[in-house]
Amino acid sequence: MSMKFSSDHVWIESKDGITRIGITEHAQDALGDIVFVELPQAGKSFAKGEVVAVIESVKAAADVFSPASVKVLKINPLLKDDPALANSDPLASGWLLEVELSVPSELDSLMDLSPYLEFCKS
Numbered sequence: 001m002s003m004k005f006s007s008d009h010v011w012i013e014s015k016d017g018i019t020r021i022g023i024t025e026h027a028q029d030a031l032g033d034i035v036f037v038e039l040p041q042a043g044k045s046f047a048k049g050e051v052v053a054v055i056e057s058v059k060a061a062a063d064v065f066s067p068a069s070v071k072v073l074k075i076n077p078l079l080k081d082d083p084a085l086a087n088s089d090p091l092a093s094g095w096l097l098e099v100e101l102s103v104p105s106e107l108d109s110l111m112d113l114s115p116y117l118e119f120c121k122s
Contacts, residue, residue, distance in 0.1 A: 002109055003091070005116035006067040011091065012099075012107065022095040023055065023064060026120045028087045031057040037083045039075040041097060047072055048106050053096050055086065068106040070099035 003013040009027035013020055028034065036056040046052050046066045053064040076095050078085055085094040087094070111119060 001084065002112060004067065004110035004112065006066070006110055007117075007119065008065045008066065009066055009120075010067045012067045012110070016099075019070075019099050019101060020095040021052070021064075021084070021097045021099055023068070023090050024116075026089045027062075027089055028094075029057060029084060029089075031062055032059040033057055034083045034086045037079045037086060037096065039079065040072050042072050042074055044072050045102065055083075064096065067110055068104075069102035070097075071102060072097050072099055072100040100110070 003011050005011050005024060009024045011022055011024055021022065034055055034057045038054040038056070040052060046069065048066055048069045050066050051063040052066045052070075052072070055062050055064060075097055078093065079096070086096070
């Protein structure tokens, strides 16, 4: 699956059997310098649209909404000591969660890259 994007500026991608969720370049840019990331415990389940994380920046705190119904398998351990990874590399090493999809068909309502970039311009 290629990376998919929500209108809340969250991405989800399955690669090599691992599905990860993170924030987009647009989101990290809007937030500014990220100073803290509050992540859920592994094993917790969330419905599509529920708050799965909270990101605090020097500007504000922002909720991160799940782009699909998921069960959290793992949180990114690097963010505890270096939350700025969500700024410097949001689409790779700054990922937030590894998850298991509960309803894979929910991904059908998300945007591919090109439509997402058009969405960001509006």
